[in-house]
Amino acid sequence: MSISIQSIHKTFGNYKALDDVSLEVPNGSLTALLGPSGSGKTTLLRIVAGLESADDGPGRILFHGENVVGIPAGKRQVGFVFQHYALFRHMTVAQNIAFGLTVLPWGKRPPRREIAARVDELLGLVKLDGLGRRRPHELSGGQRQRVALARALAIRPKVLLLDEPFGALDAQVRKDLRRWLRHFHDEIGLTTLFVTHDQEEALELADQVVVMRNSRIEQVGPPQRIYDHPRTPFVYEFLGNVNKLTLRDGGTRYVRPHEIEVKFAAEYDPDFDRLAEVQHLFSAGPVAALSVRTEPGEFIEVEISRKQLDELALSVGDQVALSFPPDPTDPEGDWTGDGAAPTAAANDHAVEWNI
């Protein structure tokens, strides 16, 4: 089911938390709301869920073309996973998952045995078989997260909303769970909107990335396109390490460390290149990172492969020539890009994610 958000405004007191936000979430997509803390991501998610109401006005929210503004949260059939899971502490895992079914009105409530079967099915789906009788406090962070997901899925939601689903987990669990979620999404195909402030997470996981800043949407697009063709300096900086260069004409441009080409000083082309001196060398990873200083005294971070580092046989103090790619934020530049299709990070169904 697609979600269409149209000119939504939200004001808290006299603070504008959302300023004319419009967004299309295609049916079956996995869309990331990415932005720094306080940019309005959670607020937008809560408004879609019906936990918060948008300011009065022409703003609309459509689920599959149907306006849901005014429909209470409990009737929207959204699966919402809270940032800190919000599991019912006093209930077992199975009772948590069954909750949405046990509170259905008399006529619609499935018989007990059916609920139990559905809970078992969901436990299997989120790879928590056999843990139904545990209590939330007896689970790890990653497991709690998946209980919250199973609980949200129990009501057969039309859309799934996740607020910083990996925010409270440590790095390794986070990575595993992230791949698991991508895989999981591909399997069940539920339209999913998730919030994150981690660009790596958004780029790796989503089909569509929505960059938010200061209560507004800054750019929307597939991860690859956003990364390669950021529309604003903010998006450029937010999506990863970036150098800010002062141009000869006094303007500025951005360039990522790995986009810079490093050559022998002898190959210096005064029309396009810059000369620089190697200040530091970090080669203890898959790629080598150089910190260089250009003639006018700017410091630039550069990443090259280990192989190239060996070929150049660089050491601190050496002179190199740097050459830069065309500026992708250049309005005349190739902004439409090729918009490469999202790479499904985890389509290998044989993989067992160890979380």
Place this chain on the structure above:
Amino acid sequence: MSHREITTESRPVRVLLIGAACAVVTVFLLLPLIAVFVEALRKGWEVFFESLRDEAALSAVKLTLTAAAISVPMNTLFGVGAAWVLTKFRFRGRALLVSLIDLPFAVSPVIAGLVWVLLFGSHGWFGEWLDARDIRIIFALPGIVIATAFVTFPFVARELIPLMESQGTDQEEAAVTLGASGWRIFLRVTLPNIKWGLLYGILLCNARAMGEFGAVSVVSGHIRGETNTLPLHVEVLYNEYQFSAAFACATLLAMLALVTLGIKTAIEHLTGHTSAGKH
């Protein structure tokens, strides 16, 4: 070892401080308790049981239990309702309401009693209206219940507000998105999460309801065998120089205190929750 690291006092000073604390506890808390039992039994068990079986004493016990049985459930309902409204919703004047809840603690119990006399006494605002309909509030059970309920109103709410505030509204919101109605959310999510705090509040509320003297004394009229609660009965006996009988009845109140402390400790033990000293 860790003690040495966190305290800077020298050993003799520490011993002195601990000794002083023990002395204070003994003199102020333990000694009176022992005195109650010693005085009660001074003339032997015979007299002790005789004073408890006395008709006026039994009637006082009954009245105390009745007043508590009405005012404690009433305050439980009010307290839970107030805490729910004050912590799960944001609205204007919320802070004012939170501090108003403490009013009965801030007001002298005597004033708390006099207010009701002023309102419902025969010379009070509604006195004539009530007299005309033959409704007695002051110097009768309703007055005692009202005064007790007023004085003990904050206990449940005060226990629950910080608890519910710290729990936030996440779980309730999760229940909302899962389609639960407000009432169901309260019964299945909120109530189980606050049950120990609630029990604790009810316990303190009950202890105070049964022991209240000041406010009840003003509205009761001290009618022996009719409007004397247990604490009032103790005072009456004492003023009549029936010391043993007075202390015998006082042992009941002392026992109430001990039982309350016991249950309170058990709750804290069960939940790891220590809110002692909040009141």
